[in-house]
Amino acid sequence: MTQLDDLDRAIIRLLKRNARLTISELSEQLNKPESTIHFRIKKLIEKGVIDRYTILLGEEMIPKKTAIVVIQAETPIIEDFLERYVNHLMRTLSMMPNVLMVAKSGKDTVIAIVGGENEEKLDEFINENIKTLPTLKNVYVYPIDKFGKGKELVNFLTEV
Template sequence: MTELDHTDRRILRVLQRRGRISNAELAEEVSLSASACHRRLARLEETGTIAGYAAHLDRAAIGLGSNVFVEVTLAAQTEEALEAFEAAVARIPEILECHLMAGSADYLLKIVVADTEDFARLHRKHLARLPSVARLQSSFVLKKVRETTELPV
């Protein structure tokens, strides 16, 4: 883990909100010279503190306005079953996140689809065919109350 000082944290906060900001604007916002800001930014990237840059898309604007969370319980919890399940999940682009869980379900999936019909298609063609699955429990998101990618740094 990289030691982050107050200035590093300020840089990270600004970048999380305005990822396309120029180095000159970033430097001004965090009260550094452009060269000092560039050096810090390069260090944050090299150490992996900044893992990458991405554009946040409006899901509804691209026809993927429904979110579904699916709890998955596996029939077996052998290493082979876990690996086969995780490999299969990685090939389904609608699955945005897959988490191995402690609790009543083995995995929690975050899925994006156009609507309930699209989810039915995804369920038939992919989810129902995932290896070692004993049970799937799906929950549709009715309203997004809060969603952010900003980490509290």
């Protein structure tokens, strides 16, 4: 694990908020010479602390309503098929553009973050496209009413 000092952390925090800040703007805000800032960013990228630069989509591009869906697969008669069921579920969900995240937990559970234009369309999508998938035992839907932290994951995960 790379050790970061206060200056590294300050640079990372500023770039997280706005990665278009120039070396000279960072230098001014952090009260350090431009050469120092330049060298630190170079090192942070070389060491893989900063992996890459990306963009975040704005509010009007992202789903207005999201839900976390916990899906439990049915245990098949031939138990070896469970892994296939789950892998198939994950692939199917991952292909849906409304589905922002798909993760596997344990042997039989798949968790997804799903988005929709509004509550009604989100429900409709879940009812018609997720709950109807074969080999499901249970589907628990947790509509998100408010984020306390990490709200921007929706902006980050939305595709165009």
